[in-house]
Every structure is written in C-alpha cells, then in structure tokens.
Amino acid sequence: MQSWTIGGSATLGRATYKVKDGKLIKVWVVEHHGRIEKIKITGDFFLHPETLIDEMEAALVNKPLNEGVIAGTIERLMKERDATLIGASPEDIAKCIMMAAEGK
Numbered sequence: 001m002q003s004w005t006i007g008g009s010a011t012l013g014r015a016t017y018k019v020k021d022g023k024l025i026k027v028w029v030v031e032h033h034g035r036i037e038k039i040k041i042t043g044d045f046f047l048h049p050e051t052l053i054d055e056m057e058a059a060l061v062n063k064p065l066n067e068g069v070i071a072g073t074i075e076r077l078m079k080e081r082d083a084t085l086i087g088a089s090p091e092d093i094a095k096c097i098m099m100a101a102e103g104k
Contacts, residue, residue, distance in 0.1 A: 010037060015099035019045070023087035025096040036060050036070075039097070045087035052083050065101045070094035 010032040017025045023045045030038040039057050047053055059077050063069055074090035077083070 009033060011101075011103075013100040013103050015096050017092065017096035017099060019088050019092050021087060025088055025093055027093075027096045027100040029097055029100045031065060031101045034065050036063050036065065036097070036101075041093060041097075043088065045085065047086075048084045049081070052077070052081055055081070060097070065098065067091075067094045067098050070097055 010030055012028065012030050014026070014028045017027075019025065023043065025041070025043040025045060027042075028038075028040040029036055039060050041053060041057060047056075056074060056077055059073055060070060063073055071090045071094035074093055078085060078090065
C-alpha cells in the first residue's frame with residue numbers, strides 16, 4: 001500500500017486487500033479534499049454483470065472518504081442493477097478504498 005501527493009493536495013493511493021476467503025481486491029484512488037476524485041477497482045472477485053464495475057467507479061466519484069458512505073453507495077447500486085458480488089462484499093471494497101486513501 002502506497003500513497004503519493006500529486007498536484008497540490010490531491011493524493012494517489014493504492015492498496016491490496018485479501019478477503020477472508022482468499023479473494024483479492026485492488027484499488028487505486030485519487031483523493032482530493034476528503035473526496036474520491038478518481039478510482040479504479042480490480043481483483044479476482046466476481047461481479048455480475050461485469051460491466052457494473054465501471055458504473056460502480058463512476059458512482060463513487062465525488063463521494064466522501066467515509067467507509068459507510070462508500071459501502072452504502074455500492075450496496076444501493078447493486079440493488080438497483082440486481083447485481084451479484086461473489087468473493088467480496090461492498091464492505092470489503094469500501095475497506096480497501098479506505099486503505100488506499102489512507103496509504104495503508
């Protein structure tokens with residue numbers, strides 16, 4: 001897990017989180033003034049439909065770096081799209097995002 005300051009107060013962080021059953025989540029996040037400016041989420045978990053990951057990333061832009069808000073945003077999007085997440089939970093993804101933002 002690492003973080004770098006880019007362009008003034010914007011920070012790029014990345015983290016890898018291993019979920020209890022062994023799945024990995026990887027996150028790259030640009031944080032600016034306590035909000036998500038850009039984000040990329042990858043890993044070996046399964047999300048159906050697969051295209052939802054792009055929508056998830058877009059939905060998280062401008063959200064505050066708050067684990068509950070992030071998990072709630074992911075959960076709402078999954079319910080709206082009748083999506084399935086296997087090998088990780090919205091809370092696991094939110095935790096990894098926070099780890100990346102905090103440089104842990």
